[in-house]
Amino acid sequence: MxxxxxxxxxxxxxxxxxLEGAKLMLVQPLSLDDRPRGTALLAIDSVGAxxxxxxLVVIEGKAAGQAxxxxxxxxxxxxxxxxxxxDYRDDE
Amino acid sequence: MxxxxxxxxxxxxxxxxxLVGSKMLVLQPLAADGAAAGRTLVALDSVGAxxxxxxFFVRxxxxxxxxxxxxxxxxxxxxxxxxxxNVEPxxx
Numbered sequence: 001m002x003x004x005x006x007x008x009x010x011x012x013x014x015x016x017x018x019l020e021g022a023k024l025m026l027v028q029p030l031s032l033d034d035r036p037r038g039t040a041l042l043a044i045d046s047v048g049a050x051x052x053x054x055x056l057v058v059i060e061g062k063a064a065g066q067a068x069x070x071x072x073x074x075x076x077x078x079x080x081x082x083x084x085x086x087d088y089r090d091d092e
Numbered sequence: 093m094x095x096x097x098x099x100x101x102x103x104x105x106x107x108x109x110x111l112v113g114s115k116m117l118v119l120q121p122l123a124a125d126g127a128a129a130g131r132t133l134v135a136l137d138s139v140g141a142x143x144x145x146x147x148f149f150v151r152x153x154x155x156x157x158x159x160x161x162x163x164x165x166x167x168x169x170x171x172x173x174x175x176x177x178n179v180e181p182x183x184x
Contacts, residue, residue, distance in 0.1 A: 001116070001134040001167060003102070032100070032118065032132055047106050056104060056116070056134060060167030062153040067108055067165040080165045081107030081116075088100025088118050089143060 003083060004029045004057045006049050010042055018073040025049065025079060027057055032088055043077035044068050056081035093148050095122040095174065098141050102134050110164040117141060117170065119149060124179045135168035146174040 008026035012019075023045040031037045034054075041059075046067040049055045058064060059077045067078035100118035104111075115137040123129035138158035141147045147170045149155075155169040156162075 001136075003134060037131070046108060049106075056102065056107070058165050058167045060152060060155070063156065063165035063167050066110070066156075066163050078165060080111060081102075081104035084103040084105050086100060086102050086118065087143075 001080070002029045002057045002059060003032070003086065004043075004055055004079075005034075005036075006045075006051050006053050006055055006079070007040060008051060016074050018070055019044070019075070022068055022075070025051075027055065027077075027079065029057070030054070032086065032090075041077055043079050044075050045079045047079055047082055049079050049082050054083040055079045056083055093150050093171070095124075095146065095148050095177065096120055096135075096170075097122055097128075098143050098145050098147055098170075099132070100143060108165050110162060111136075111166075114159075114164060117143070119147070119168070119170070122146070133168055135170050136164060136166045137170045139170055139173055141170050141173050146177075148172045148174060 004027040010024040064075040064078035096119040102116040121130040
């Protein structure tokens with residue numbers, strides 16, 4: 001799972017039927033010190049995250065499908081938690 | 093599977109219902125010589141690992157298997173705590 005910041009929402013009228021009703025968000029993966037890392041990606045949201053929030057994103061097809069509650073859905077990333085805090089040791 | 097050091101933990105109150113009660117830890121993957129190698133990630137814990145320990149973890153859809161029959165949406169899970177590892181020196 002990756003830490004990420006929700007940076008936007010995505011609206012698509014024409015889409016795969018398995019994605020009907022799914023909330024699509026644009027998320028920017030973060031490093032531990034909150035800096036953007038890599039390219040932003042699309043994730044479905046199953047926990048009610050909003051723009052600006054720090055979230056946990058799972059980047060794997062089956063897990064994303066489970067979060068969406070649908071089998072064989074064409075998704076590969078999902079927001080599965082809203083992060084309250086990250087405690088880490090910075091001695092590396 | 094990969095070696096990693098547990099360097100932190102993540103707190104998320106709002107999360108997928110299948111993740112309630114599970115511990116989420118920040119991992120730094122390690123090279124064979126114990127040096128940090130690659131991006132940090134967040135993994136579920138299935139063995140009772142804690143910050144500062146060396147562990148190994150599995151990625152992908154297999155990451156949900158340790159929790160069977162539950163199917164938490166995870167793409168990385170800690171499946172062992174490493175007591176020690178040994179690398180044979182290569183002859184040149």
